Amino acid sequence: MGLGGVVTTCLVAVAVVMAASLAVPALVDVASRGLNWPRGVAVDVYSRIHERLHYAAALREVRLDLVGGRHVRKVEVKLVNDGSEPWPLSSVRLFDVIVRYVTDDGAIVAKWLPYEPSGGLSSGWSVESSNELLNPINVALDSGAWDPGEELTIVVRFSPLERPYYDVDEGEGFLTVVVQPTHHEGLMVNLVPPVVEVSLG
Numbered sequence: 001m002g003l004g005g006v007v008t009t010c011l012v013a014v015a016v017v018m019a020a021s022l023a024v025p026a027l028v029d030v031a032s033r034g035l036n037w038p039r040g041v042a043v044d045v046y047s048r049i050h051e052r053l054h055y056a057a058a059l060r061e062v063r064l065d066l067v068g069g070r071h072v073r074k075v076e077v078k079l080v081n082d083g084s085e086p087w088p089l090s091s092v093r094l095f096d097v098i099v100r101y102v103t104d105d106g107a108i109v110a111k112w113l114p115y116e117p118s119g120g121l122s123s124g125w126s127v128e129s130s131n132e133l134l135n136p137i138n139v140a141l142d143s144g145a146w147d148p149g150e151e152l153t154i155v156v157r158f159s160p161l162e163r164p165y166y167d168v169d170e171g172e173g174f175l176t177v178v179v180q181p182t183h184h185e186g187l188m189v190n191l192v193p194p195v196v197e198v199s200l201g
Contacts, residue, residue: 055183056083060151062177062189064166064196071163072101075156075177076128079187086145087181089127089137093117096180097125097156101164102173109164113156123162128153154179168194 061078081087093115100110116124117139129137129144131151137144146152156177158164166173171193180186189198 054084055087055181056081057181057184057187058082059187059189059200061200062191062198064175064191066166066168066196067163069169070165070167072158072166072175073163074158075099075175077154077156077177077179077189079152079154079179079181081146081148081150081152084148086135086147088145089139089142091182092127092137092146092152093142094182095154096178096186097154098178098180099156099164100176100178101166104165109162116157119155119157121159123157123159125154125156128155166191166193168196 057079059077060080061076063076063078064072065074065076067073095115097113097115098110099113100108102108111123114124115126116122117126119126127137127139129146129150129152132144132147133150134147135143135145137146137152164173164175166175173193175191176188177191178186178188191198
């Protein structure tokens, strides 16, 4: 093989290595997004990290606060930390809360709600803690943690113009609430009239 052939072979090899270095992250990114894993993180690596975190949460109780027996003003979702690791408030604020319901005119609404610790007039959610022994949560100071064995209540509030239709007398309407903690699968509860309170143990 002449000098020209050697140079050509080397250039081809370099091109293949460069292409592979660009393609592998792209493939990992596509696979990650397709499987709902964080972008750019290999699935097996993320799974091992997830297993070591020891986060676990469970639904304990759900309670509706109605206006006139026909519209939901707020929902209280009580959770218990069943894991061995605490969730600091800075992490709890990153939880995803999604609701799905029907309006007065029969339209089905599904929406993500923002974290609103001030509890204003707009739709959103906040946290209330109970039976805390360690690191009590202080929303005003943005401090504390949801420790193992402790209960935490997610309070979902609806603005007057966005309240779900939920007629307990006529048995019409429905409400689905999904709470997606960080490092954890989503927790979902489906409610239909006349149920206004559910205890899950």
